[in-house]
Amino acid sequence: MTNILNWPDYNVSQVHESEYDYQVYAELKCPPSFCIHCYTSDLVGFGKRTEILMDIPMHGKRVGIHLNRKRFKCQSCNKTFYELVSRKDEKRRMTKRLIEYIERES
Ligand SMILES: [Zn+2]
Numbered sequence: 001m002t003n004i005l006n007w008p009d010y011n012v013s014q015v016h017e018s019e020y021d022y023q024v025y026a027e028l029k030c031p032p033s034f035c036i037h038c039y040t041s042d043l044v045g046f047g048k049r050t051e052i053l054m055d056i057p058m059h060g061k062r063v064g065i066h067l068n069r070k071r072f073k074c075q076s077c078n079k080t081f082y083e084l085v086s087r088k089d090e091k092r093r094m095t096k097r098l099i100e101y102i103e104r105e106s
Contacts, residue, residue: 005055005065007087021061027068028083035074036081046073046080054094056101065095 003012004024014025034041048070055063067088073080089096 004058017061022058022063023066024055024063025066025068027070028085031070032072032083035072035077035079036084037074037079038077040074040076042075043072044075046071049082051085051088052093053088054098056095056098 002008003010003026004015004022005012005026007026009029010026011029012024012026014023016023016025031045032043035043048068051067051069053065053067055065057063067085069082069085071080071082087095087097089099092099
């Protein structure tokens with residue numbers, strides 16, 4: 001296991017455990033290598049935001065991932081974008097594996 005999430009492409013900086021849940025602080029290891037709009041590689045960092053994703057329960061406790069999602073600006077087309085998070089369901093604040101888990105359990 002690479003980290004508490006078992007996601008090798010993420011760095012986990014902190015894990016807080018309370019009586020009912022785990023709060024996991026994570027971010028993607030690798031920045032994007034090209035612009036999602038024009039595909040050039042002329043990118044600079046342009047801030048970040050924290051998104052909270054619910055993940056599958058661990059040891060009977062709820063798991064919330066505080067994802068530090070970085071934003072980039074393309075020097076070529078001037079557009080900005082947030083790094084892609086393939087493990088997230090884009091319609092919900094949940095991980096894809098949580099959705100699979102809920103579908104299995106119901
Ligand atoms: Zn671009």
